[in-house]
Amino acid sequence: MAVSKAGSVAAGPEEEQNGGFQANTRVVLALCLVALGFWTIQGFLVSMTWALVIAVASWPLYRWLRSRAPHWMQGIVLPILFTLVIGVALIGPLTYAAIKLGEEARVLTRWLAAIQKSGLPAPEWVNHIPAVGNWLFSTWNSSLGSPGAAETTLGHLDPAFVLRWTRTVGVQMLRRAEVLAFTLLTLFFLYRDGEALGKQVFRFARRLVGEIGVEYSRHCVSAIRATVNGLVLVSIGEGILLGVAYAIVGIADPVTLGGLTGILAMIPFLAPLVFGGVSIMLYAQGNLLFAIALFLFGSLVLFVADHFIRPGLIGGAAHLPFFWVLLGTLGGITSFGLLGLFLGPTVIAALLAAWYDFIGRVPEE
16 A cells, blocks of 8 residues: 555555456446346336336326326326326227127137038139139139038037137236236336436436437437337327228228227238228129229328338437338337337337447437
């Protein structure tokens, strides 16, 4: 140990070595604790991530309501009310889907039993399909055209199988209800303590990598919020527009079909399966004009939403070009499932922010 001219005690080599060893030990201990913490809560990570996505996306609205609410509501009451509203918005469609699934399962069971008794001859329009019409017509009739052929083809499909499958889906939905319940519980605490938690996250990012860490965090928040707006809100709009179109052309239960179209519209290239299938059904019923009009209208709505509105909302706020929005969405679904719809663009936004920082420039506004 040495004494400087100013009278202070300078650390010797042994103290410096001990200080470095302690710093490394703290880093290793912190990493071990983080790994242990993630391992402990791994069963709840999906629920917590969903809650975080919902909280980040809805935070501007919650903050606006909180600024106008009485002081006695801001601590507990408003977070509870806002969480209940989110819960109703999520549980309502799921309950409706479960009810419709049960109804359609019973209809499908009766339909399969009727086909096995009387057969299902191919409609004449199938024979007029170019190239494959004759083959499809003959194959259809040989498989389902007569009661004997239908019983042979569908004999392995026990009508009770449909009901058993429906019960299995119901059990899975109940299990997902547990995830939803913990998501709402986490969401309440995020609304209640969101401001303090956000400050801690920014403080941690600043201490970890400096001010650029705060910028990365802001990019992630912007990407999550923009992705939710671009996917959910635009898909709801698509579902409403096509639901109205289904009602105009006389399709039974346009609300269910419109909701299904809106859900599938969040995933690229899946919405045409619904309105395309409805158009084929209209054509089979002889409504050629309605079939063409519905398909063209659905294609127009999808084209405008996917190429102008959605990329503008997601890419504009998160500084993502359309290609990276599409790549992040599809890659996120592949890697994380439905949650990847929102995590994928967020990861890509953070990656591009790091890239711009590395090459020494910022993306153009």
